[in-house]
Amino acid sequence: xxxxxxxxxxxxxxGDAACDLAIADGRIAAIGPxxxxxxxxxxxxxxxxxxxxxxxxxxxxxxxxxxxPWHPHQAGPSVLDKIENERRVLKTLGxxxxxxxxxxxxxxxxxxxxxxxxxxxxxxxVGLAHFHGVQAMRDSHRDWIDVEIVAxxxxxxxxxxxxxxxxxxxxxxxxxxxxxIDPVGIDRxxxxxxxxxxxxxxxxxxxxxxxxxDRGDMGAVTIDMIVERTRALGLAGKVAISxxxxxxxxxxxxxxxxxxxxxxxxxxxxxxxxxGPTPFPPIRLLHDRGVRLFSGSDGVRDTWGxxxxxxxxxxxxxxxxxSGFRDDPSIEIALRMATYGGAAIMGAEGYxxxxxxxxxxxxxxxxxxxxxxxxxxPRRLVxxxxxxxxxxxxxxxxxxx
Amino acid sequence: xxxxxxxxxxxxxxGDAACDLAIADGRIAAIGPxxxxxxxxxxxxxxxxxxxxxxxxxxxxxxxxxxxPWHPHQAGPSVLDKIENERRVLKTLGxxxxxxxxxxxxxxxxxxxxxxxxxxxxxxxVGLAHFHGVQAMRDSHRDWIDVEIVAxxxxxxxxxxxxxxxxxxxxxxxxxxxxxIDPVGIDRxxxxxxxxxxxxxxxxxxxxxxxxxDRGDMGAVTIDMIVERTRALGLAGKVAISxxxxxxxxxxxxxxxxxxxxxxxxxxxxxxxxxGPTPFPPIRLLHDRGVRLFSGSDGVRDTWGxxxxxxxxxxxxxxxxxSGFRDDPSIEIALRMATYGGAAIMGAEGYxxxxxxxxxxxxxxxxxxxxxxxxxxPRRLVxxxxxxxxxxxxxxxxxxx
Numbered sequence: 069x070x071x072x073x074x075x076x077x078x079x080x081x082x083g084d085a086a087c088d089l090a091i092a093d094g095r096i097a098a099i100g101p102x103x104x105x106x107x108x109x110x111x112x113x114x115x116x117x118x119x120x121x122x123x124x125x126x127x128x129x130x131x132x133x134x135x136x137p138w139h140p141h142q143a144g145p146s147v148l149d150k151i152e153n154e155r156r157v158l159k160t161l162g163x164x165x166x167x168x169x170x171x172x173x174x175x176x177x178x179x180x181x182x183x184x185x186x187x188x189x190x191x192x193x194v195g196l197a198h199f200h201g202v203q204a205m206r207d208s209h210r211d212w213i214d215v216e217i218v219a220x221x222x223x224x225x226x227x228x229x230x231x232x233x234x235x236x237x238x239x240x241x242x243x244x245x246x247x248x249i250d251p252v253g254i255d256r257x258x259x260x261x262x263x264x265x266x267x268x269x270x271x272x273x274x275x276x277x278x279x280x281x282d283r284g285d286m287g288a289v290t291i292d293m294i295v296e297r298t299r300a301l302g303l304a305g306k307v308a309i310s311x312x313x314x315x316x317x318x319x320x321x322x323x324x325x326x327x328x329x330x331x332x333x334x335x336x337x338x339x340x341x342x343x344g345p346t347p348f349p350p351i352r353l354l355h356d357r358g359v360r361l362f363s364g365s366d367g368v369r370d371t372w373g374x375x376x377x378x379x380x381x382x383x384x385x386x387x388x389x390x391s392g393f394r395d396d397p398s399i400e401i402a403l404r405m406a407t408y409g410g411a412a413i414m415g416a417e418g419y420x421x422x423x424x425x426x427x428x429x430x431x432x433x434x435x436x437x438x439x440x441x442x443x444x445x446p447r448r449l450v451x452x453x454x455x456x457x458x459x460x461x462x463x464x465x466x467x468x469x
Numbered sequence: 470x471x472x473x474x475x476x477x478x479x480x481x482x483x484g485d486a487a488c489d490l491a492i493a494d495g496r497i498a499a500i501g502p503x504x505x506x507x508x509x510x511x512x513x514x515x516x517x518x519x520x521x522x523x524x525x526x527x528x529x530x531x532x533x534x535x536x537x538p539w540h541p542h543q544a545g546p547s548v549l550d551k552i553e554n555e556r557r558v559l560k561t562l563g564x565x566x567x568x569x570x571x572x573x574x575x576x577x578x579x580x581x582x583x584x585x586x587x588x589x590x591x592x593x594x595v596g597l598a599h600f601h602g603v604q605a606m607r608d609s610h611r612d613w614i615d616v617e618i619v620a621x622x623x624x625x626x627x628x629x630x631x632x633x634x635x636x637x638x639x640x641x642x643x644x645x646x647x648x649x650i651d652p653v654g655i656d657r658x659x660x661x662x663x664x665x666x667x668x669x670x671x672x673x674x675x676x677x678x679x680x681x682x683d684r685g686d687m688g689a690v691t692i693d694m695i696v697e698r699t700r701a702l703g704l705a706g707k708v709a710i711s712x713x714x715x716x717x718x719x720x721x722x723x724x725x726x727x728x729x730x731x732x733x734x735x736x737x738x739x740x741x742x743x744x745g746p747t748p749f750p751p752i753r754l755l756h757d758r759g760v761r762l763f764s765g766s767d768g769v770r771d772t773w774g775x776x777x778x779x780x781x782x783x784x785x786x787x788x789x790x791x792s793g794f795r796d797d798p799s800i801e802i803a804l805r806m807a808t809y810g811g812a813a814i815m816g817a818e819g820y821x822x823x824x825x826x827x828x829x830x831x832x833x834x835x836x837x838x839x840x841x842x843x844x845x846x847p848r849r850l851v852x853x854x855x856x857x858x859x860x861x862x863x864x865x866x867x868x869x870x
Contacts, residue, residue, distance in 0.1 A: 138836040141795040344793020373795040374843040375786060385776060386790070392745020394542040394774040435539040442775040446847075 070097060070107040071454055072427075077113030079421055080437050086115055091427040094454035099423060109456075113431060116448055117440055119403070120421050121182025121428035122380035123410030126277075126310055126338045126364025128220075129169035129186045129205075130198040131158060134369050134378075135468070141374055147250065147281050151223060154371040155193060165201030170209065170468035172368055172378060177213055178463035179379040180430035180447040184213060185364070185414050187220035187247050187277070187310075190238055192230045199238050212457050212465055216414050218277050220247035225264060226257040232264045239268055244414075245275035245308075251290055253282040258293055266297045269306065277308040277338070283347065287314025288322060295329040303333075308362075308413060310338040315354070316347030323350075327357050336360035336413055339405075340383060341390040343375055351391050355401050362409035363387060363402075380406045381432070381444040388441055396438040403437050427454040471498060471508040472855055473828075478514030480822055481838050487516055492828040495855035500824060510857075514832060517849055518841055520804070521822050522583025522829035523781035524811030527678075527711055527739045527765025529621075530570035530587045530606075531599040532559060535770050535779075536869070542775055548651065548682050552624060555772040556594060566602030571610065571869035573769055573779060578614055579864035580780040581831035581848040585614060586765070586815050588621035588648050588678070588711075591639055593631045600639050613858055613866055617815050619678050621648035626665060627658040633665045640669055645815075646676035646709075652691055654683040659694055667698045670707065678709040678739070684748065688715025689723060696730040704734075709763075709814060711739040716755070717748030724751075728758050737761035737814055741784060742791040744776055752792050756802050763810035764788060764803075781807045782833070782845040789842055797839040804838050828855040 072091040078084065079099060088103035089096060131154065133139050143153035169186070176184065189198045199219065206215040219238035221231045225248060235246050246268045251258035269276045278294065280287055291309065298307045315323065315337065330337065339348045340363050354361055368378035387393075387402035411419035418426035431449040434440035446461035457464055473492040479485065480500060489504035490497060532555065534540050544554035570587070577585065590599045600620065607616040620639035622632045626649065636647050647669045652659035670677045679695065681688055692710065699708045716724065716738065731738065740749045741764055756762055769779035788794075788803035812820035819827035832850040835841035847862035858865055 138840050140797045140837075140839065143795070343790045343795075346793070369843075374800070374839060375790050375795070377844055389744045389776050389787070390791075392747070394544070394744075394776070396541045399775070436541075438541065438775060439539050442770075443778055 070104070072109045072111065072451070072456070073103060073105060073107040074111050074113045074118070074431070075105065077116055077118045077431065078435070079118045082421065089118060091451065091454045094427055095418065096421070096423050096425045096427050111449060116431040117434045117437065118421065119430050119432060119437065119440060120407050120411070120419060121430060121450070121452065122180045122406055123183040123362070123414065123416070124176060124181045124364045124380050125183070125185040125362045125410030125413050126340060126366055127184050127186040128367045128370060129172045129184065130165040130188045130202050132168050132172040132368050132370050133161070133163070134168060134175065135171040136161070136163065139371070141371070143371060147253065150372050155223070157371045165198040166204045167468055169202050169205045173205065173209055173213055174463045174465045174468055176378055177450060177465055178447070178458045178461055179381065180450045180458070181380055182213060182428040182450070182452050183411060183414055183416055185216040185218060185410065187218045187279070189222045190219050190231070190234050191221055191223040192228050192234070193223065196234060196238060196241070199241070199243065203242065211455070212452055214414070214416065217243045218245040218247045219243040221249055224249065224254045226255040226260040232268070235265070236268045239272045239274050243274065245277050248276070248278035250280060250282045251293070252286050258290055262293050262297055266301055266303070269303060270301050275306045275308070276303070277310055279310050280312050280314070283314050284317055287312065288318055288326060291326055291329070294335070295333060298333045298335060305334040307333065308336040308338055311342070312337050312339065312349050313342070313347050315349035327354065327359060330359050331357065334360065336362060338362050338364060339387070340364055340366045341387045343373065348390065351387060351401060351405070352393070352398055360409065360412065361405045362413050363405040364410065379444065381440060384441045385444050396436065399438040399441050403441050427451055471505070473510045473512065473852070473857070474504060474506060474508035475512050475514045475519065475832070476506065478517055478519045478832065479836070480519045483822065490519060492852065492855045495828055496819065497822070497824050497826045497828050512850060517832040518835045518838065519822065520831050520833060520838065520841060521808050521812070521820060522831060522851070522853065523581045523807055524584040524763070524815065524817070525577060525582045525765050525781050526584070526586040526763045526811030526814050527741060527767055528585050528587040529768045529771060530573045530585065531566040531589045531603050533569050533573040533769050533771050534562070534564070535569060535576060536572040537562070537564065540772070542772070544772060548654070551773050556624070558772045566599040567605045568869055570603050570606045574606065574610055574614055575864045575866045575869055577779055578851060578866055579848070579859045579862055580782065581851045581859070582781055583614060583829040583851070583853050584812060584815055584817055586617040586619060586811065588619040588680070590623045591620050591632070591635050592622055592624040593629050593635070594624065597635060597639060597642070600642070600644065604643065612856070613853055615815070615817065617646070618644045619646040619648040620644040622650055625650065625655045627656040627661040633669070636666070637669045640673045640675050644675065646678050649677070649679035651681060651683050652694070653687050659691055663694050663698055667702055667704070670704060671702050676707045676709070677704070678711055680711050681713050681715070684715050685718055688713065689719055689727060692727055692730070696734060696736065699734045699736060706735040708734065709737040709739055712743070713738050713740065713750050714743070714748050716750035728755065728760060731760050732758065735761065737763060739763050739765060740788070741765055741767045742788045744774065749791065752788060752802060752806070753794070753799055761810065761813065762806045763814050764806040765811065780845065782841060785842045786845050797837065800839040800842050804842050828852055
């Protein structure tokens with residue numbers, strides 16, 4: 069029996085005709101015109117577009133300042149400046165990663181995000197405290213949103229003895245992937261960091277997702293080293309590189325060689341379209357060559373910079389805007405990165421908009437997917453596993469502490 | 470007597486303390502704590518930030534497709550491709566510039582825009598039809614929003630004989646400024662175009678605002694020529710250059726020379742932070758040197774590209790995002806461009822947030838100006854000359870035809 073019926077909606081990639089969409093037992097039960105309207109809950113879609121739940125597959129929910137007084141940005145320009153500033157500020161504020169992540173998640177749900185993959189800080193200074201906080205939040209929110217955790221060595225790996233052991237402990241305790249950060253730029257020991265991370269992944273069968281801000285050849289050489297290890301250990305399909313700024317600044321032949329390697333080993337690339345003049349991967353080119361792409365909000369209202377609403381539909385807009393996309397097919401690539409691309413990286417079960425898919429979906433007042441991205445209007449309805457979790461831009465989750 | 474009282478608001482640049490703001494006879498009558506609440510209309514500001522009305526000082530409201538079915542983008546990459554495509558599409562659709570501009574204005578009011586300076590297409594193909602349409606719209610909307618018109622030769626000047634005469638006729642009939650476009654790139658006759666435009670400005674005392682997409686040295690030489698004519702004719706303070714992409718790609722010494730000339734002649738620069746890899750003026754540097762800066766939405770939902778919500782607070786976000794601003798003072802520069810900068814260009818009478826200013830203002834749910842830009846939330850209240858014109862993101866204007 070139908071639990072929830074959406075009438076008069078358009079379904080992305082399903083043609084222009086308005087139809088109904090029936091949800092039963094948390095799944096899409098039927099899509100078509102004139103479905104029986106005897107469901108206990110009927111929602112008049114008024115021609116809105118249905119897209120699958122937004123997927124924020126690169127977040128940092130443990131250290132957001134969301135819900136606290138405005139914090140003027142104070143860090144210097146380099147990545148190291150920002151890391152050091154963050155440690156200072158977080159120590160001073162003494163916020164709870166569990167409460168903070170819950171606050172941000174509630175907002176993300178209101179914006180239509182149904183899946184989050186979050187990098188959680190782990191290191192000698194904070195130990196596993198952030199990880200345990202986010203785990204607790206994930207448990208208490210599992211009916212509202214799916215959360216996956218990457219054990220993330222924000223302060224470096226080899227330069228912080230004890231970090232590798234903590235990362236492995238987090239994986240033992242349930243982190244889905246092990247993270248890394250600038251093996252050359254931060255650690256100055258790419259061999260040490262990458263051998264350590266890949267050994268953890270090999271031992272536990274988890275994924276790998278490495279922050280790579282290092283630019284130009286320094287970034288390219290790091291990708292070479294990631295490729296070699298992925299091939300040697302048979303980890304094709306398990307590895308992602310986040311940011312990968314260097315892919316936006318290489319000579320064509322060098323870039324082409326890296327693309328071939330990414331394709332051979334099914335290594336995925338994450339970009340959130342960074343601000344300022346920072347180079348970033350050429351989305352349209354990588355997409356057309358078949359490289360797996362996904363996106364995320366990155367840090368929302370944290371010490372790294374304030375310009376971020378945590379809205380993945382607006383993020384798709386920014387991906388398209390920074391890429392200079394104007395035509396509908398290109399703009400849809402940006403939306404795919406913020407939906408299907410992230411879902412694939414998370415292995416989200418039954419994700420999609422076909423009958424039988426998990427009923428994780430968002431209603432947007434738009435005629436087409438390109439319009440949804442271009443105007444990113446408030447979400448009319450957000451459904452998670454068949455249940456309405458947000459309406460007219462407001463989450464139905466109880467407020468976090 | 471107070472007509473409208475806003476209680477418990479924070480006023481931008483007026484310190485952090487919550488206060489009341491009283492409006493009488495269309496002006497700010499008082500700002501302070503504990504004002505008498507016997508006004509006929511009292512609005513609980515709940516700590517919201519008051520900013521002055523947003524100023525969209527570079528729009529193209531005459532040719533928006535707003536309110537019509539989604540139109541997939543079809544133009545080629547060059548400026549000329551986009552002009553030719555636009556002529557084709559507009560001819561086919563046969564929309565009314567009066568109705569279309571009214572549709573977009575209504576949306577802009579909802580987003581807090583109280584002043585618009587719009588470039589209106591004028592040329593041998595459309596004659597003065599767009600101009601007359603926008604004039605009619607301006608007349609019927611004068612209680613809702615201030616509109617200024619730049620007579621804009623979208624299809625070129627010297628390559629379209631008769632254009633100069635039409636531009637001059639528009640100025641005679643009330644256009645506040647005469648526009649131009651790429652004197653080298655489009656006309657290939659910079660002397661002819663610039664002499665023609667400056668002669669009109671000299672004869673009628675109107676302003677000049679030239680679209681300059683031409684890059685590198687081609688753009689820089691054009692600025693040299695604009696500077697020479699501004700100096701020769703004593704038009705300091707009357708000239709603006711829109712886009713000026715070239716300022717984002719010059720060697721420091723060349724840029725420095727141009728900045729000196731812009732300062733000498735008080736020539737203003739408009740940027741809307743273009744999409745894609747397009748270079749654009751270095752905002753922070755120009756601001757710090759004292760160059761007048763302003764911004765606008767440019768084309769909203771037209772044939773030039775779909776990625777634009779027509780929201781000037783989101784535009785301030787994009788200015789900051791593309792510039793890589795993270796600290797509050799830099800982010801506030803972007804907001805000043807979208808408020809005071811545009812108001813200065815338009816000579817907006819009594820614009821500001823002091824007692825005696827015109828009561829053109831916007832309430833935003835934010836603690837600081839930087840937060841307002843970073844999150845650009847829906848506008849709680851928009852006031853035009855003391856009258857509420859939008860509330861909770863919705864315009865109170867009757868729908869356009």
